[in-house]
Amino acid sequence: MLGRFTGVANRLLAGAALWGALTYGVHAADPQPYVTSLAPTGQSDLDTALKASSDLLSLQSTRAVGPFALAGRVRSEYDRLQVALESCGYYAGKVHIQLRSAKQGVTMDGMSTALASWIESIPANEKVDISIKVDKGPLFHLGSVKLVESATGVAPHLSDAQTKAFGLHTGQPAVAADVLAAGGRLLDALRESGHALAQVDKPMAYLRPATRTLDIVYPVVPGPVLDIGKISLDGLKRMNASFVRRRLTVHEGELYQPSSIEAARQDLTSLGVFSNVTVRDASDKAVNGTMPLDFSFQEGKRHAIGAELGYSTDLGARVGAMWTHYNLLGNAERLRLTALITGLGGSAQQGLGYDVYADFFKPDFLESKQNLNARIEGLRQLFWSYRQTALLLRGGITRPLAKNWTGNFGLAAEQERIEQFDESRSYTILSAPLSGMYDNTGVGNPIEPATHGVRASINITPSLSLGSKGAGESFFAIMNATASTYVDLHKLGISPPGRSILAFRGTIGSIQGASTWDIPPDQRMYAGGSATVRGYRWQGVGPQYGNTKYAIGGTSLDAGTVEYRQRLFKSFGMAAFADAGQVGNSSMPFTGTLRVGAGGGVRYYTPIGPIRLDVAVPLNRAPRGDAWDLYIGLGETF
Known part of the structure; x- marks a missing residue:
């Protein structure tokens, strides 16, 4: 009985609140215009990242919304700017957002639970001033950097060229773009060395606030060194396959190298008779120590x-x-x-x-x-x-x-x-x-x-x-x-x-x-x-x-x-x-x-x-x- 009464009471209260909002907001703007200012941090790359991440800045003139949606946009701004801070290596930074009504002279914190109601109280002909200030805090650096094979948990054996391509080392700024790019470079270096099936997964990061460091663990599966296997040609109609094979600059039995394979694709494109040339690995596993390739062609107009x-x-x-x-x-x-x-x-x-x-x-x-x-x-x-x-x-x-x-x-x-x-x-x-x-x-x-x-x-x-x-x-x-x-x-x-x-x-x-x-x-x-x-x-x-x-x-x-x-x-x-x-x-x-x-x-x-x-x-x-x-x-x- 008490539960039923409580449910009814809640619905009544919700209805009353809605009626109050409707009657109180008769004169509120919907959508609510606003102007955003973002204080510079003194670091150009960080400022660029913050501006690119800010929905308040990018949407203020193109996607105006009502009071409740604007309050949601303000709250989501904290997470977006926090991600931008961390992407530049600032893991202890703080984001401060203040909203101000110029005519009323009232300021509201962006984290306030009453933010939506406050925005709704702004007269219809007035813009809201939104100011964003970011305290970036200390710059974090990389702590330990480890590469481990997923299956064994031990460090893979890498050549000097592959280690150099990876490039991450202890003590460098913990910039997210640099950390992620290192994995891509390592994967390219492994594949260029013939590891056609190599995998470099997303890194695991461990934040150490006490030392202001970020430990990185990269899972790696080098896989075997493979040669180029059987080369198939698909989509040829008027072109002679024998000519295309003679023209190919890669051949079966050669070391698998993506750069050489891409150069061969571009060379075939340069003939001027194909509207599109693509090449892909023809298998998801090694075939007798090789990786077969599939070249696909779309012939252009004659x-x-x-x-x-x-x-x-x-x-x-x-x-x-x-x-x-x-x-x-x-x-x-x-x-x-x-x-x-x-x-x-x-x-x-x-x-x-x-x-x-x-x-x-x-x-x-x-x-x-x-x-x-x-x-x-x-x-x-x-x-x-x-x-x-x-x-x-x-x-x-x-x-x-x-x-x-x-x-x-x-x-x-x-x-x-x-x-x-x-x-x-x-x-x-x-x-x-x-x-x-x-x-x-x-x-x-x-x-x-x-x-x-x-x-x-x-x-x-x-x-x-x-x-x-x-x-x-x-x-x-x-x-x-x-x-x-x-x-x-x-x-x-x-x-x-x-x-x-x-x-x-x-x-x-x-x-x-x-x-x-x-x-x-x-x-x-x-x-x-x-x-x-x-x-x-x-x-x-x-x-x-x-x-x-x-x-x-x-x-x-x-x-x-x-x-x-x-x-x-x-x-x-x-x-x-x-x-x-x-x-x-x-x-x-x-x-x-x-x-x-x-x-x-x-x-x-x-x-x-x-x-x-x-x-x-x-x-x-x-x-x-x-x-x-x-x-x-x-x-x-x-």
């Missing part, structure tokens, strides 16, 4: 259509389309057909031209990592310097020479007809280009801007010109070298990483074996335009034919550029640059009239690369030269 568009005031607009066939014969061969209309309104052009070509690419030609490139091209160019109609055949082999070094050797044949200074001549040119390229920028996509490192190339092209119809026979060698480097000002402490870049470029060239007039006009050296000296039209730097726009070309070239690139906001940027260069009639560079241009531009950064718009002016304008030039394109100039 065909693609694209467009090309560019503009500069000297070369005018170029517009066209391209069609690409991927995996032409089942071995990742690529065929690309391109058709462009060129010379639309350029100051260096006399009329419309065209550029039509077919590119064929075959990876792993004759041997691994050796690629075949071939092109057949028909073009017509109507420059002020000369008018050219040509058919070209080119083929070459590209292969890695050493780390960051790539070599190329090829053969080329060109049949052309060139009109220059009212004289028309035909040429048959045979050449054997040889080049070496160095690149340690780490940027695989040529459109993506580099932020550090060096790019360099050196080219030597022995050529034989078999003239006809007024053109003589000549043998000459074209030699040129280009280098660019990129300096991230973050290294000087000036800006965040990748935001402020200084870029430098230098080019030098020489033609040996023949004089200017014995060399076909299109084989001579020219400067001007975005590739050398901006502010001067294409082929606008160097010897000119009298007081005209006609460039003669030369047998030597040198040019240099310095450019400052600054990212602004998320998607925009700007650049400022200065270029200088000259073309001479001597085979020795640094002869001729030096021309200097300067300018600036803006960038809009897209997922595939920056869209560039630059304006440049000549600082010592050539006779009949442009007063300024505009350049629009995709990607940086170098």
Whole structure:
């Protein structure tokens, strides 16, 4: 009977309390706005952790709630900030939260049991001021640090490299992130040493307040050292499995190493025929002392259509389309057909031209990592310097020479007809280009801007010109070298990483074996335009034919550029640059009239690369030269 009466009484009291709350809170705000302030602790990493953990800060403007929910948010804040304190090694810290009504001048402690009712009493048009102060207390350090095998309870035998990778030691600050990261590093080191089945469980931590230390015990199961076992290939449809197996850079019987396996996966992805490549262990236990692997593939679309568009005031607009066939014969061969209309309104052009070509690419030609490139091209160019109609055949082999070094050797044949200074001549040119390229920028996509490192190339092209119809026979060698480097000002402490870049470029060239007039006009050296000296039209730097726009070309070239690139906001940027260069009639560079241009531009950064718009002016304008030039394109100039 007493129990029944008590239950009824409790329900009555609860009902009365609810009615009181409803009638008392008629004028209360729901949701209740508030403003939070978090006092700095004087330690930047701890302040960052506290701010990231605070719901009161992160939700105050986006998820306003009523009085009771806000009281719950305040109470949960203690636990969240306490976790942040402990994650930074402060296990004896205290969190203090005070709420204040500015109009009423009343302060309430965040731990008060009457907090919800107090918040409800705040008038509807008033914000609550919430102040958070954290006493971090003493910094705890690691006490004993032990690694134990789960099955035996004894310390596992680790190599020096594995012990170094683990990295935890007695006396270092007891920062949670460091403790947890040590386990991940140890697991990576074990797997990299062939322990494919290694396990490193979450550590057990024992707090010692008297000594302000934290003892750590890490359970570890190294497991056996395994080799790579059977490799299966799943998902191949049009790709030949035999080609993929030859391409694989890991093989059965080799030591199991995740880094080598991941490198093999990325290499297969780089072929450009797969939309996705994944690799996983094919077993949860050892198979005859090995770990089998399962590579899974999703083949991408075989065909693609694209467009090309560019503009500069000297070369005018170029517009066209391209069609690409991927995996032409089942071995990742690529065929690309391109058709462009060129010379639309350029100051260096006399009329419309065209550029039509077919590119064929075959990876792993004759041997691994050796690629075949071939092109057949028909073009017509109507420059002020000369008018050219040509058919070209080119083929070459590209292969890695050493780390960051790539070599190329090829053969080329060109049949052309060139009109220059009212004289028309035909040429048959045979050449054997040889080049070496160095690149340690780490940027695989040529459109993506580099932020550090060096790019360099050196080219030597022995050529034989078999003239006809007024053109003589000549043998000459074209030699040129280009280098660019990129300096991230973050290294000087000036800006965040990748935001402020200084870029430098230098080019030098020489033609040996023949004089200017014995060399076909299109084989001579020219400067001007975005590739050398901006502010001067294409082929606008160097010897000119009298007081005209006609460039003669030369047998030597040198040019240099310095450019400052600054990212602004998320998607925009700007650049400022200065270029200088000259073309001479001597085979020795640094002869001729030096021309200097300067300018600036803006960038809009897209997922595939920056869209560039630059304006440049000549600082010592050539006779009949442009007063300024505009350049629009995709990607940086170098």
